[in-house]
Amino acid sequence: MNSLHGLLEVLRADHHRDRVVPATGFTATLTTLTAAAMAFLIVFALSLSFAADRLSARWATALEGTATIRISAPQDQLAIQVERSLAILSETAGIETARALNIEEQQALLAPWFGPDIPLADLPVPKLIAITEMDGGFDAQGLRLRLAAEVPGAVLDDHMRWRKPLVRAAQRLTLLGAFSILIIALTSGAMVMLAARAALAANAQVIAVLRLIGATDTYIVAAFVRRFAMRAFVGSCLGVVGGGLILLFLPSETTTASILTGLRLQGVDWIWLFMIPPALAAVAFIATRFAANRVLGELS
Amino acid sequence: MIDLENVAYSYGGGELLSEMSLSIASGAFYFLTGPSGAGKTTFLKLCYGALVPTAGQIRIFGNDVRGMSRDEVALTRRRIGVVHQDCQFIDHMSVLDNIALPLAVSGNNTLAEDANLKELLAWVGLSHRAKAFPPELSGGERQRAALARAIIMSPDVILADEPTGNVDWEMSERLLQLLLELNRMGKTVLIASHDLSLIRSAKSQVQARVLRISNRRLQLAGANL
Numbered sequence: 001m002n003s004l005h006g007l008l009e010v011l012r013a014d015h016h017r018d019r020v021v022p023a024t025g026f027t028a029t030l031t032t033l034t035a036a037a038m039a040f041l042i043v044f045a046l047s048l049s050f051a052a053d054r055l056s057a058r059w060a061t062a063l064e065g066t067a068t069i070r071i072s073a074p075q076d077q078l079a080i081q082v083e084r085s086l087a088i089l090s091e092t093a094g095i096e097t098a099r100a101l102n103i104e105e106q107q108a109l110l111a112p113w114f115g116p117d118i119p120l121a122d123l124p125v126p127k128l129i130a131i132t133e134m135d136g137g138f139d140a141q142g143l144r145l146r147l148a149a150e151v152p153g154a155v156l157d158d159h160m161r162w163r164k165p166l167v168r169a170a171q172r173l174t175l176l177g178a179f180s181i182l183i184i185a186l187t188s189g190a191m192v193m194l195a196a197r198a199a200l201a202a203n204a205q206v207i208a209v210l211r212l213i214g215a216t217d218t219y220i221v222a223a224f225v226r227r228f229a230m231r232a233f234v235g236s237c238l239g240v241v242g243g244g245l246i247l248l249f250l251p252s253e254t255t256t257a258s259i260l261t262g263l264r265l266q267g268v269d270w271i272w273l274f275m276i277p278p279a280l281a282a283v284a285f286i287a288t289r290f291a292a293n294r295v296l297g298e299l300s
Numbered sequence: 301m302i303d304l305e306n307v308a309y310s311y312g313g314g315e316l317l318s319e320m321s322l323s324i325a326s327g328a329f330y331f332l333t334g335p336s337g338a339g340k341t342t343f344l345k346l347c348y349g350a351l352v353p354t355a356g357q358i359r360i361f362g363n364d365v366r367g368m369s370r371d372e373v374a375l376t377r378r379r380i381g382v383v384h385q386d387c388q389f390i391d392h393m394s395v396l397d398n399i400a401l402p403l404a405v406s407g408n409n410t411l412a413e414d415a416n417l418k419e420l421l422a423w424v425g426l427s428h429r430a431k432a433f434p435p436e437l438s439g440g441e442r443q444r445a446a447l448a449r450a451i452i453m454s455p456d457v458i459l460a461d462e463p464t465g466n467v468d469w470e471m472s473e474r475l476l477q478l479l480l481e482l483n484r485m486g487k488t489v490l491i492a493s494h495d496l497s498l499i500r501s502a503k504s505q506v507q508a509r510v511l512r513i514s515n516r517r518l519q520l521a522g523a524n525l
Contacts, residue, residue: 017404022392209388213449214377215405217370296370 020210020223021203028231031195035235035284036242038188039276042181043243046276049177050269056170063159067140069098069129073153081151082127088146089131094138101128126153185283188232193287196228200295211299221292225285232284236277244273301326301457301488302347304518307356309342316342320356320518322511324457324490329483329506331499332492333521334513340492343513344459347490348380349373361456378406381450385462387442389434389449396421396430399448406453417452424448424478440471447478457488464498472498480506 069089073081082100089098101109106128107120140158147154200207203224210220250264265273301324308318316339324330324347332340345351346358349365358365360376368376389398399420403413421427424444429437437445443463450458460479464472476498483489483506493499502508510521 019393019397020390020401205388206390209390209401210405211374212377212382212384212388213402213405214374214453216374219405 017223021227027195027199031231032235034191035232035280036239038184039236039239040243041184042276045177045180046272047265049174052170052173056167059166063163065133067131067158070126070155071153072126081153085151085154092138092143094134094136096132096134098129098131189283189287192284193291196288196291217296224292225288228288229281229285233277233281236280240273240276303359305357307353310354318516326488327486328488329508330490331508331510333494338513341461344461348382378453379455381455381458383446383450383460383463385465387446391434395432395445402453420448439466460491462493
């Protein structure tokens, strides 16, 4: 109840009270700049988080529902083994399609490493069979055992071992971004608190005068808190605008095939930027209130 | 208004004030005298709740100081006008704003008060200095501004700590006249001062009671000073 009253007191614009604390000063500029820097950092931590989130979602779905069989065998047996594999696959429950990649497709896959003109036909390159699963998936372990018995050169890869660590890494990155935002918010709070303590010390006379003439703690605290919350708000607006502009001019996703995604925010994610200034103002509010209440508690 | 019962106060070491009992009567005019360092300022601070007695009991407007919350102390101070010898102001605000500050702080900052404010400024003779800033004021002007600020809320009690300490004789006479006028309007006035000529001057105009702090105790001084 008491803190609600305090909050309402802070939100209430009071021309007279707002002038009680000197408007200018080193700490004022410093608080605004700090808030701007912090907001700027939060913009990038946010975009990192969102990018990582998109990445993990993409990696999770991109290879989902597909598997590959790789057949390495002497050249003369290759065709037979591919045929045998396809036959086994057609008998396996849960497999939608199975198709051996042709020379051109394999060439396209290898082109990034060997260049476009490799004579693939002359090389002992393994053959690949691309599999798409039905919704329920198939029994990978059973298929692996059957292939081992009948097609010695075949290796089934259901992509799980690639996907899992990638998705996990991307999720960790998302978490790291969120954690960074938390740390930045806490640091902002600490910095505002230090600045507020300095301001309270510098304005000891103002506080003494206010106490003498019968100002309640709520009034005195509100005078300082409002100042600092406003500075944090203005500063973080500047930081968000700066960070946002940089993000806006970052290259978007290069190509759709790329597994990497741009840092640039997408769609509704931009809305999050508008929440930074109020959030930092709230952090400044809490920090200043805490500092002011402590300082006042020590006075008679 | 303010009742002291066996009050003692000590700053860590020995007792500065002890066994003080007094009942400050409504509408009375008091002087508090005694040598420097006798504890006059401490006594005043006890009277407006800035200090809590180390022994005994003080009741301000019937409320025990010890049981008061910080907000209650703040509300009580709106009924007690305090003028210090080294009166402090909010230096970046004009004299007018400083004097009106108690109104703003208590939420009574209305247009109706504006007329009162002008009248008050004229009464303390600071109309021409309304826009000035406190550091630009002379000692006497500061004292009068502090007095105006102390009485703008129409307090029941006015406590003045050496109000004439930094000003010449003419100015102290003028301040005294203002305080006497307030007393005639029914306000209780208590002035701490070691300026005997000021006390004599007042005694010729008002039924003043003179309290003296001597040997850590509060005594009612006789008629002869």
